[in-house]
Amino acid sequence: MDLQLAGKKALVTGSSAGLGESVARLLAAEGASVVVHGRDRDKAEQVLKAIEADGGQGTVVVGDLGTDEGAAQVxxxxxxxxxxxxxxxxxEPARGWGDLAASDWADIYNVNVLSSVRLIQHLVPGMRERGWGRVIQIGSAVGIMPQAGQPHYAASNAARHALASSLARELKETGVTSNAVAPGGILTEVSERNLTALGQAQGWGTTWAEIEPNLLRALAPNDVGRISRPHEIASAVLYLASPLAGSITGTTMQVDGGWYDVPAA
Structure with missing residues (x-):
């Protein structure tokens, strides 16, 4: 399927690794020019080299979105x-109500929510003037169904989802849409290594293939029975970014394998 992204230009924040890298590389593969962003220039440059090796094109920007000045520079x-x-x-998956100060809540809100707001304020007015654009927040399933742990993270993602919906109302009839994607767990190289170690310590198996279904049943069961792969989340982002999704706005798309917060029987 042609997603009609050739000739479009996309900025993907936090795209020097993980899900952001997957989104950037898929956008480039569909013909978009991608701005790879990160705080480590070497890592961002490596992603750009991979994009170019696959025949895509893009640039790199480096900056801290946690400050007004850094976001303006980006x-x-x-x-x-x-x-x-x-x-x-x-x-911060290990944090809970008992060890979070108000400053911890403020810090995660600044990065997870206000960094988005800063870039929206800088870049969306131009989309509105040109009559076309796509704004996509990467949220989380815990923003919809919070757990006891990492409440500050869950709250920040609920805010991201609400931000996307409110922005859609603001941008009505402009040709610019605003949506969010809410993944569950995402299997990256780092998370697979960490979760394999956890699973071995818990006696859930010795290899990842053995550990994955047992880990899900114990911690975050879903109907698919495995953790989502980055390209699956990225594919949902690409669809929302494309002209084909012009009638979708103000929504939060859950891409979590049918996650439910109830231990399997």
């Missing part, structure tokens, strides 16, 4: 973009 360096994927963020 927006200026990126220039006019048609697609903004606000992916940059972080999570």
């Amino acid at each position: 927006a200026t360096a990126a220039g006019e973009v048609d697609i903004l994927v606000n992916n940059a963020g972080y999570f």
